[in-house]
Amino acid sequence: xxxxxxxxxxxxxxxxxxxxxxxxxxxxxxxxxxxxxxxxxxxxxxxxxxxxxxxxxxxxxxxxxxxxxxxxxxxxxxxxxxxxxxxxxxxxxxxxxxxxxxxxxxxxxxxx
Amino acid sequence: xxxxxxxxxxxxxxxxxxxxxxxxxxxxxxxxxxxxxxxxxxxxxxxxxxxxxxxxxxxxxxxxxxxxxxxxxxxxxxxxxxxxxxxxxxxxxxxxxxxxxxxxxxxxxxxx
Numbered sequence: 394x395x396x397x398x399x400x401x402x403x404x405x406x407x408x409x410x411x412x413x414x415x416x417x418x419x420x421x422x423x424x425x426x427x428x429x430x431x432x433x434x435x436x437x438x439x440x441x442x443x444x445x446x447x448x449x450x451x452x453x454x455x456x457x458x459x460x461x462x463x464x465x466x467x468x469x470x471x472x473x474x475x476x477x478x479x480x481x482x483x484x485x486x487x488x489x490x491x492x493x494x495x496x497x498x499x500x501x502x503x504x505x
Numbered sequence: 506x507x508x509x510x511x512x513x514x515x516x517x518x519x520x521x522x523x524x525x526x527x528x529x530x531x532x533x534x535x536x537x538x539x540x541x542x543x544x545x546x547x548x549x550x551x552x553x554x555x556x557x558x559x560x561x562x563x564x565x566x567x568x569x570x571x572x573x574x575x576x577x578x579x580x581x582x583x584x585x586x587x588x589x590x591x592x593x594x595x596x597x598x599x600x601x602x603x604x605x606x607x608x609x610x611x612x613x614x615x616x617x
Binding site for chain 1: 546
């Protein structure tokens, strides 16, 4: 298996633009997590899904953030409109039965 | 909060020495997991210890768990320069949706 695949690897955009981050979890995994990492706030859990259903989105900072998981092999995290303070590395991770998370390589987002 | 708190925040040792990192948590757990993050990369799962286990080994890693004190330690023996990374603990509440919240980690620097 290729592991958790995230795209794009890097994203540079201007304030106010829509940003969509994508994640393909490991086949057979039934839990998917979105994290955000910054120097100031560390690694924050934004939202996680179990069997494609959002279980806890309490970490989503604002209504500007939304996440979907239309099927077991794909998830998106969307920011609309983006702001400079959204600049961070966004990680997607998947697991089977909620144990042992496998992380993607992350998306480095810069909002100018 | 089910977040783990790692201690120390930073640790610098010489190659060949042992490195010990500690983790404290506040909630009941089903398991506790340790992860490593190399700069700019996603987290990598190292080891999982269940609440009914007191010690676990994996290669040069030794993890202990004391549920009465709500603490865990990670020992890396005979450290190598390649062990330089940040190390995170994550208390696992268990169940089908194992929501993992990470602390700020311990930054380990192994000097060659």
